[in-house]
Amino acid sequence: MADPTSTPTFSILLQRFFVEHLGHQRAVSPRTIAAYRDTFRLLLSFAEAEIGKAPTVLALVDLDAQFILNFLDHLENDRKNGARSRNARWAALRSFLKYAAHYDLTAIAVIQQALAIPMKRFDKPVLGYLSRPEMQAILEAPDPQTWAGQRDRALFSLMYNTGARVSEAIGLRVRDVVIDQTMVAHLHGKGRKERSVPLWRPTASLIRGWKRRLESAADDGFLFPNRSGEKDGAFECYAAPQACRCNCR
Known part of the structure; x- marks a missing residue:
């Protein structure tokens, strides 16, 4: 023994x-x-x-x-x-x-x-950024007449508003985004860290309309699901293609 x-x-x-x-x-x-x-x-x-x-x-x-x-x-x-x-x-x-x-x-x-071995130093590239018209063009790119387009407009607006990672945004449940008087998104980040971010009125308006489109979605259902009601992993794959393991491309 x-x-x-x-x-x-x-x-x-x-x-x-x-x-x-x-x-x-x-x-x-x-x-x-x-x-x-x-x-x-x-x-x-x-x-x-x-x-x-x-x-x-x-x-x-x-x-x-x-x-x-x-x-x-x-x-x-x-x-x-x-x-x-x-x-x-x-x-x-x-x-x-x-x-x-x-x-x-x-x-x-x-x-x-x-x-005692140090991390290797390297030059960090200067981060680029989008102008306001360029950002607006991205937010308005999805077709609002379609189910996926309305979902994506609400999703993009929430990410722009809150600075949420893709994984945080697509992991949101219906109950995590309040659009009554407070208008706030409760985000669940890496390392079980949580934060609450106020929503702009245009963002809240898009999400309010999207929630109506979800109809009978339960409070614990995903806010931005795929057609089957599950978390849409394709968003994560396109945001981090090097980590993609589902052969979605």
Whole structure:
């Protein structure tokens, strides 16, 4: 019988990190878990090629600073990843190392040296913006005579009004947007963060008309559904095509 006080192996730590830490304790989004999972798939393949260790025999102390630097260089030079992708992969590894340090005291020195590796700096491009006429043209582009067009006009106006992410907007329930005297949208963001944003009168008017078009939609139904009444994932795919997994294109 295994000793419950013994130091867990790398494979056990990795499993606990995904199932217990990310899945239960932090309750991160499925998209974040998928990104972390892809990072470790790349890392495990690299470790097997670089130091000849299969995932089943890899140890936490193998992930020293030099190994991680070699892995990050591999991402940039061999896989042609940019600085943003490199930093995102390193952020996933850092999260795991910080978690693992609590359970494998023998690897603390190695982890401490690895965590000293900085994120790579890069030049951030100057953000562009649309003029008021250009923004108005986008808001008025959907055909208001059609079901989808009326939905999209209300959706675009709400996003412009509130600054909501696509995922936040399409995840709104009917009850989340109040158009009575208060006129406010209650948004549910990343990391279970919530915020309430006042609505402009034109936005509230569009949503009021759209709610009438929804007819008997329940309060817990999606405010901007597809024809089947479900969340319309196509909006997320077009906003973040690199993360699309549904072959919608």
